[in-house]
Amino acid sequence: MRIGELARRAQVSGRALRYYEEQGLLTPDRQPSGYRDYGEADVETVRRIRVLLAAGLPTSIIAEVLPCMVDAAGPGGALAPGCPELLPHLEGERDRIAAAIADLTAAHRLLAAVIAATPAMGATPGACAPADGT
Amino acid sequence: MRIGELARRAQVSGRALRYYEEQGLLTPDRQPSGYRDYGEADVETVRRIRVLLAAGLPTSIIAEVLPCMVDAAGPGGALAPGCPELLPHLEGERDRIAAAIADLTAAHRLLAAVIAATPAMGATPGACAPADGT
DNA sequence: CTTGACCTTGACGTCAACGTGAAGCTTTAG
């Protein structure tokens, strides 16, 4: 398929797909016209990229892990065995994500506490922060 | 205390502290010399700022929630009741954080799966990704 | 007084993941 279709099916912009290629995350074939020619598997690959990006991993890291999860067949996204040389690196990233989850959880608790401490709305002096003119 | 001490005690750069002031997160007094003069409570405030920043909240939002958690006395960071007008906004942020946690958790699972699928190190072809010259 | 550490305000640089034209080729619809 061409870039537009993949963009629609994977819910990303064409620009993003070109960027991913530039970063080595995707390497589509080319039609004689020069148009990019993506395969079906790329849809799933892009989804994985989005998951990892959403987790804050930079494209350079994703480029390393992607070939380790080439494909397989499964709804949950099964994986193939990968490259043991990157293992400590991957474990480091995994731990960084765990730490990030801890941070977010702390922030979540903080916000939840603030929300819980908020007097219910409707009956208050009203003078707090300027609240900014929106 | 002056900016250098706060920087050391709160584990941030002086530049960051000036930036926080610029964004309205901190408003230290000034000594006649023009030097910033921070109070003890600012150490904790900066820690909270860091937690929320680490969670991906922009400084503009943090500026809104900070006055809602003015202070109190507690090891976990107790809170004062806040501004009900911001409540829906805060709930939105809280949900966004929850979504981010979900993303991170998904990525964590993905990485953990890759790691688990990695053949243990030591006995493999070795040809995988170029591994990049570092 | 001099040195040196620490402080001040600008103001430009950085990094990541794209957005957004610009100028031109290709393919599809009619």
Next chain:
DNA sequence: CTAAAGCTTCACGTTGACGTCAAGGTCAAG
């Protein structure tokens, strides 16, 4: 045939949270 999508490669713009000089003022020690 023409017009309209859709594609191509540059290449600069954006956003956020700072880093990093630059050009000084201030303060404690000797």
